[in-house]
Amino acid sequence: MFSTVTIDWYVALSVLLFTIGAMGVLMRRNAIIIFMSVEMMLNSANLAFVAFARHLGDLDGQVLTFFVITVAAAEVAVGLALIVTIFRTKHSISIDELNVLKG
């Protein structure tokens, strides 16, 4: 019984990771942590892709992961640059400090 890890477990884990990520985005105030949470959401999708690909016996899902990883890397490049720029002006990366614009 313990040796069979079915697709359900992978999907459940991926949904759990996604939820943790989404909660992190909504609840944390530090831009880096929010950003890490977004990455966790993307990786939960990757886990789901790979698990489904294995389950369906179809290679597409494995390939899709690479696209997601590539896009995540591009986002990291832009995101970290923005965070560094903001840190230079404000000496803080808390999004509570981002309050020039009302709303």
Add this chain to the structure above:
Amino acid sequence: MEFQVPAINLALLSPVLIVMVTGALIMLLEFFIPETRKGWYTWLSLVGIVLAFAQTATMWGSEAGTFTPVGGQPMVLLDNYATFLNLIFLITGALTILLAISYLRRTGLDRAEFYMLLLFSLSGMMLMGMANDLILVFLALEILSIPLYIMAGLAWPRGESEESAMKYFLLGAFSSGIFVFGIALTYGATGSTALPQVLTGIANGGALGLAGAAFLLVGLGFKVAAAPFHMWTPDVYEGAPTIVTAFMSVGAKVGGFAAMLRIFLAALPEIGDTWVTAVAVLSALTLIIGNVVAITQSNIKRMLAYSSIAHAGYIMIAVAASANSERGLSAALFYMFAYLFTTLGAFAIVMAREHQLGEGLQLNDYKGLARRHPLLALVMAYFMLSLTGVPPTGGFSGKFYLFRAAIEASSAGPDLLWLVLIGVVTSVISGYYYLRLVYLMYMTDGDGTLVEERHPAVVTAVAVTVAFTLLLGFMPGTWFDVTRQAVLWGGRLLAGG
């Protein structure tokens, strides 16, 4: 096992490739062109867009797909729908560049990055309309968005611009995360990412597929700024340099709808009424929130931001109607076409006024404009009438077509008359804040003497936007026929690959 190369016809992608290559060329040339010759970037990017435009125009009427895996559906489609949207995006790009010349020069942002990022983002938008596979939609969405995040922050170290970029980036990445998780779930439910198969699978499938479809809708809802996913819009629009705001309020929104409509279309034969109701409810919410909150705004860019949220709501009426009316989809295309000219024109006037008074304009800064700059005020008043939907303007024709489509759809499917009612009432409400600006310009006294600089490029761009808003107001039929052509595939209403 033998490896079979999928059929690839790069000629179909040529407009996108031209735009991408021009962007890359500007990136390279930046090292060789001296600081004093910055005008070159402008002309080079314009040439690229004009070439792509000519190439796209010759493709009108083609119905082909490429990147077809063995035994699968093509990942890229080039039909009239994609061609029409490509023309919309290229016009947006060209007008933005014309408006950008004097704006960038006086704000000190005249750098190669602007043109390069604009072209890359443009290529992403064009792919959005052509994508027939969820993973390509995702890639196109990112190619569209990532340059826009940087463009919003182009005016660093100005605090507002940095803040706008950061907020746009965090929420944009968040929505991409939701979207990609939606793709993962639908892939699990259907075993494919090609749109036609995915949607057939969802229609027959269980909870997993439906959850995936909901995630996809939320992800795209963020991009088109539909309520309740619109929170980022006012801040981002206000803080970004005005030229970037103008570009994203048209490009990013139409891009989001390009993909949403394609997904919806492919689903048409299968989905039944579930999605119609979901989209209709989102649309009603967007209309009410956008129009009501816009009343309380005193900053012109924030007002236009809420106005753009409201217009997303109107387009979604047409999306909901397209399930049961054959005019729904063309009404959406027509509305976006009219929206492009009106919005870019309005932002052009905002930029002209900013030139005189600086960034961060309030509505009160338009007091008495009519006396000092009669022409400027007249043009702005005309665009405000078009945004409200008063005839004879492009905005009026757009609303007329989409309400008619929604009424038609009601007789064949779920009732949308309540949505039309909300649409009409909120249009009246929107009259309050649009016409208040007209009132301020014409009926009140302002102060301050103004220097005026009329850059020929800006004048050309404004003339084009006014001409098309007039044209769409007086001769909507001709253009509506074009949009009806745009949604046909082999003489029948487009329904997926």
